[in-house]
Amino acid sequence: MTCSLRTRLVIGTVGTIVLLLTVFSLILYVMIRRALVNQFDASLLSTARMLAASVEQDGNEIELEFEVRQLPEFNDPQRQTYYQIWRPDGAVVAKSPLLGADGLLRLEGSLDSPVFGVLRAGNGQPQRTVGFKFIPRLSDSNRVTDSHLTKEQALTLVVARDASDLHRQLYLLQWLLLITSGVTMALSVFVAAIVVRRGLEPLNSIANEIAAIKEDNLAARIKTTSVPAEIMPIKSRLNDLLSRLEDAFKRERRFTADVAHELRTPLAGIRSTIEVTLTRARDQNEYKRVLCDCQAIVENMQTMVSNLLMLARLDAQQISFHSEQIRLAEMVNSCWRSLCDKALVRETGFENRIPVEMICDSDPEHLSMVFMNLLDNAVEYTNNGGQIWATGRQADDSIEITVANTGCTLTSEQASQVFDCFWRGDSSRKDAGVHCGLGLALVQRIVRALGGYTIVDVQNTEIFTIRLALPARGPSTNFY
Amino acid sequence: MRLLIVEDYRPLQQSLTKGLREAGFAVDTTRDGQEGLWYAMGNDYDVIILDLMLPGIDGLEILKRLRAKGRQSHILILTAKDTLEDRVTGLDLGADDYLVKPFAFKELLARVRALLRRSYRQKNPRIKVKDLRIDLTTQRVWRGRQEIALTPREYGLLEYLAMRAAETVSRTDIWEHVYEFNSAASSNVVDVYIGYLRKKIEQAGKPLLIHTVRGRGYFLGGQT
Numbered sequence: 001m002t003c004s005l006r007t008r009l010v011i012g013t014v015g016t017i018v019l020l021l022t023v024f025s026l027i028l029y030v031m032i033r034r035a036l037v038n039q040f041d042a043s044l045l046s047t048a049r050m051l052a053a054s055v056e057q058d059g060n061e062i063e064l065e066f067e068v069r070q071l072p073e074f075n076d077p078q079r080q081t082y083y084q085i086w087r088p089d090g091a092v093v094a095k096s097p098l099l100g101a102d103g104l105l106r107l108e109g110s111l112d113s114p115v116f117g118v119l120r121a122g123n124g125q126p127q128r129t130v131g132f133k134f135i136p137r138l139s140d141s142n143r144v145t146d147s148h149l150t151k152e153q154a155l156t157l158v159v160a161r162d163a164s165d166l167h168r169q170l171y172l173l174q175w176l177l178l179i180t181s182g183v184t185m186a187l188s189v190f191v192a193a194i195v196v197r198r199g200l201e202p203l204n205s206i207a208n209e210i211a212a213i214k215e216d217n218l219a220a221r222i223k224t225t226s227v228p229a230e231i232m233p234i235k236s237r238l239n240d241l242l243s244r245l246e247d248a249f250k251r252e253r254r255f256t257a258d259v260a261h262e263l264r265t266p267l268a269g270i271r272s273t274i275e276v277t278l279t280r281a282r283d284q285n286e287y288k289r290v291l292c293d294c295q296a297i298v299e300n301m302q303t304m305v306s307n308l309l310m311l312a313r314l315d316a317q318q319i320s321f322h323s324e325q326i327r328l329a330e331m332v333n334s335c336w337r338s339l340c341d342k343a344l345v346r347e348t349g350f351e352n353r354i355p356v357e358m359i360c361d362s363d364p365e366h367l368s369m370v371f372m373n374l375l376d377n378a379v380e381y382t383n384n385g386g387q388i389w390a391t392g393r394q395a396d397d398s399i400e401i402t403v404a405n406t407g408c409t410l411t412s413e414q415a416s417q418v419f420d421c422f423w424r425g426d427s428s429r430k431d432a433g434v435h436c437g438l439g440l441a442l443v444q445r446i447v448r449a450l451g452g453y454t455i456v457d458v459q460n461t462e463i464f465t466i467r468l469a470l471p472a473r474g475p476s477t478n479f480y
Numbered sequence: 481m482r483l484l485i486v487e488d489y490r491p492l493q494q495s496l497t498k499g500l501r502e503a504g505f506a507v508d509t510t511r512d513g514q515e516g517l518w519y520a521m522g523n524d525y526d527v528i529i530l531d532l533m534l535p536g537i538d539g540l541e542i543l544k545r546l547r548a549k550g551r552q553s554h555i556l557i558l559t560a561k562d563t564l565e566d567r568v569t570g571l572d573l574g575a576d577d578y579l580v581k582p583f584a585f586k587e588l589l590a591r592v593r594a595l596l597r598r599s600y601r602q603k604n605p606r607i608k609v610k611d612l613r614i615d616l617t618t619q620r621v622w623r624g625r626q627e628i629a630l631t632p633r634e635y636g637l638l639e640y641l642a643m644r645a646a647e648t649v650s651r652t653d654i655w656e657h658v659y660e661f662n663s664a665a666s667s668n669v670v671d672v673y674i675g676y677l678r679k680k681i682e683q684a685g686k687p688l689l690i691h692t693v694r695g696r697g698y699f700l701g702g703q704t
Contacts, residue, residue, distance in 0.1 A: 261533075264560035271584070
C-alpha cells in the first residue's frame with residue numbers, strides 16, 4: 001500500500017533534519033576537537049620551549065634552572081607534566097621527578113617544527129607529547145641557538161602531559177552533541193507532524209467537503225476559501241467536475257422523469273378507459289370501440305418504447321449497419337406514401353425535389369427511418385393547407401438533403417432544442433400521447449451514427465428546415 | 481355538481497368525461513390550456529380537474545391566474561409528474577388535491593366527492609334533511625324507509641339542494657352547478673326538474689321538503 005502524503009512528508013522532513021543534524025554535529029565535533037588539541041599542544045609546546053630555554057650548558061655540564069624544576073606543573077601529581085632531556089649520545093641529562101623509573105619516548109623534531117605524539121602512560125592515562133632538538137645556552141650566554149656549528153651539542157627534549165582532561169572534555173562534547181541531536185530529532189518529528197498536518201489541512205477540509213457531497217446534493221460546491229495556490233487548481237477542477245456530474249445527473253433524472261411521464265399518460269388513458277367502461281354493462285359496439293381505443297394507445301406506446309430502445313442502442317453503439325446503394329428520391333417517395341392519408345386530411349402538399357439519379361451509399365433501414373421521422377414531423381407541424389418539400393444536393397464527398405415545411409412558429413432558441421429527447425414545441429402540441437418528442441432526437445442520433453450531421457434552420461420566416469449531410473460513401477464501419 | 485376537465489391527452493379526456501358524466505356530474509371539458517382558463521374564469525365550477533402539461537398555457541399558470549383572480553373552485557391536479565417538488569409546488573400554488581397518473585377511476589371519483597363535500601362543508605357523506613336521506617357515495621335516496629329512484633339529472637339537482645340545505649338557492653345557481661356549458665337547457669328547465677323531483681320526494685301525509693321562495697329560488701328543508 002502506498003504511504004499517505006502525510007507520512008511521506010513527515011518522513012522526508014525528519015530524514016532531512018536527521019541528516020543535516022548528523023553532518024553538522026560531526027563537523028562541529030571535529031572542529032572543536034581540533035581547536036582543543038591545538039590549544040593543548042600550544043600550551044605543551046610553550047612549556048617545552050620554556051624548559052629548553054632554561055637549560056644551560058656549562059662546559060660539559062648540563063643544568064636545568066632550579067626555578068623551572070620547581071615549577072608546580074612538574075611536581076604536582078594532579079597536573080602530571082613530564083619532561084626528559086637526552087644528550088645526542090642518548091644519555092638522559094634530566095627528567096621529571098614524577099617519572100620515577102619510567103621514561104618518555106624520544107621524539108626528535110626541531111625547535112621550529114617540533115614532533116607531537118600521543119602515548120599512553122603506565123597507568124593507562126592518555127598523554128600528549130612534544131619533542132625537539134635544541135642547543136642549550138651556554139652559561140655565559142642567555143641565547144638559545146640551533147646553528148650547525150653547535151649541532152653536535154644539540155640536546156633532545158620531550159615533554160609529555162596528561163591529556164585525560166582533554167579526552168574527558170571531548171567525551172563530554174560527544175555526549176552533548178549526541179543528546180542535543182537526539183532531542184532535536186525527537187522534537188523535529190513532533191514539529192514536522194504538526195506542520196505537515198496544518199499544511200495538509202486544506203486538503204483534509206476539501207476531502208471532508210467532497211465526502212459530504214452525496215448523489216442528492218450535487219449542487220454543493222467545495223467552498224474552502226483559505227486554499228494554498230497549489231491546491232487552488234485542484235479545487236477548481238473538482239468544482240468543474242461536480243458541475244458536469246450535476247448536469248449529467250440532471251439530464252439523466254430529466255430523461256427518466258420524461259420517460260415515466262410519457263409512459264404514465266397513455267397508461268392512465270388505458271386504465272381510465274377500461275375502468276369507466278367497466279362501471280356498467282355496455283353494448284357490444286361500445287366494448288369494441290373501447291378495445292380499439294386501447295389498441296391505438298398501445299400501438300403508440302410500442303412505437304415510443306421502440307424509439308427509446310433504438311436511442312439506447314445508438315448511444316451504446318450497439319447498432320449494426322450494412323450499406324447499399326440507395327436511390328434517395330425513391331426512398332423519400334416510399335416513406336411519403338405511408339403519410340399521404342394524414343397529409344390529405346390536413347390538406348398538406350408535398351414536393352420531392354431530390355434529383356431522381358441521386359444515389360447514396362448508406363444503410364437503407366435506418367435511413368428510411370430518418371426520412372419517415374422527418375416527414376412525419378413535417379406533416380404533424382405544418383399548418384393546415386401548408387407545404388412540405390424535400391431537396392437534395394451532391395457536394396464533394398457528401399450528400400445534403402433538406403426537408404422543410406411551412407407553418408413554423410418556433411423561435412431560434414426553441415429550434416435549438418428540437419433534437420432533445422421529449423422536447424415538443426408546446427404551442428404546436430396538438431396530439432398529446434401520439435407524438436412524444438423522440439422522432440427528431442432519433443433522426444439526429446441515426447444520422448450521426450451514419451457518419452453525417454443534422455442542422456435545424458428557422459431563419460426563414462415560418463419555414464422549418466432540417467438539413468442532413470450524409471457521407472456519399474456510407475458509414476465507415478459495420479458496427480456503430 | 482359541475483366539473484371542468486382540462487386534459488390534453490384525448491383518450492384520458494374522453495374516458496374521464498364519460499365516467500364523470502355517468503357518475504352524475506355536469507362536465508365541461510377541453511384539451512387546450514387557454515380554453516380551459518377561459519372556461520374556469522367564466523363559470524363557477526365545483527371542481528376543476530387540471531392536467532399540468534398543456535398546450536397553450538401550462539396547468540400551473542392556469543392555477544396561478546385562477547387563484548390570483550380569487551376563483552374559489554376546488555382544483556384537483558391530475559398529472560404524470562410525481563416528484564415531491566411537483567406535488568408541493570402544485571399544492572402551494574393553490575391546488576386542493578393532487579393525483580398522479582395512472583390512477584384508479586374510483587379514487588378520482590372519491591376525491592372529487594371529497595372536494596365537493598369540502599366545498600359545501602359537508603363532512604358526512606350521508607346527508608339527512610328531515611326524513612330524507614341521501615347517500616352521496618352510492619347516490620341513493622330514501623324518504624323514511626322507502627328508497628326513491630331518481631334519474632341522474634334529478635339526483636344532481638337534489639344533491640345540490642341537499643348540499644346547501646336550509647339555504648335559499650337561486651335558479652341561476654342551480655343552472656350553473658347542475659348543467660353543462662353546452663347544455664341546450666335554459667334556467668326554466670330548473671323549474672321543470674324541481675317539479676319532477678317534488679313528485680318523487682314529496683309524499684302525502686309527510687311535511688313538504690322542497691319549498692319555493694318566491695322571486696328568489698328554492699330551499700330544501702323543514703317549513704320556513
